[in-house]
Amino acid sequence: MKRLILAVLAALLLSLPIPSAAVQPDEVLADPALEERARDLSKGLRCLVCRNESIDDSNADLARDLRLLVRERLVAGDSNDEVIEFVVDRYGEFVLLKPTTTGANWLLWAAGPLMLLLGGTMGLVYLRGRSRAPSKAEADLTQEEQDRLKRILDD
Structure with missing residues (x-):
């Protein structure tokens, strides 16, 4: 009976979503401050394949490319707003999980x-x-x- 309970608990623990599980180890930046900024920005950008999932949570290839793009821009010295502006200029406002209330x-x-x-x-x-x-x-x-x-x- 104990084995059954342990098996059920193990299955439940394995089924829980792991935050930022989609971010691969080779994507993580060496600078913890830049990595934190990248994670914050990634949570606000939509995966264009998965639609209502952030690029930080998505395993899609395009989401990986976007995560790498965000990190490249941060390493190049862009501010958070400049990174978001660059991604929006490239992919359109649909890439934002929280669209702006300006313009149309x-x-x-x-x-x-x-x-x-x-x-x-x-x-x-x-x-x-x-x-x-x-x-x-x-x-x-x-x-x-x-x-x-x-x-x-x-x-």
Whole structure:
């Protein structure tokens, strides 16, 4: 029974995700400060193959190339912003896991709330117009019948 429990625990431990397991030992920089900066930058860049995974977590070849590119730029003396700008210029804003809200992206960020407001306004206008419209039964009545109905309802 103890062996079974140990086997299950070992399987569970092996199945847990290991942070930054995708980074290969040959990619790690000798300078710990630069390596830390590279890891921080890599966590904010999207793997273009895996889509919603950072290049730091992805095992794809393109993610490895991007990790190496980030490290090369840092070794060359670029600041964090310059590295991000270089990668975005090369691959487009899609490479950012957290897109900016500048330029044309503000429309994408605002589209959801704007559509909700537009839909709500259209619904209210429709319901108000419908409540004010005469019912079909009243529209078919003659003026004399409408007056009589009004007297009956007022009593």
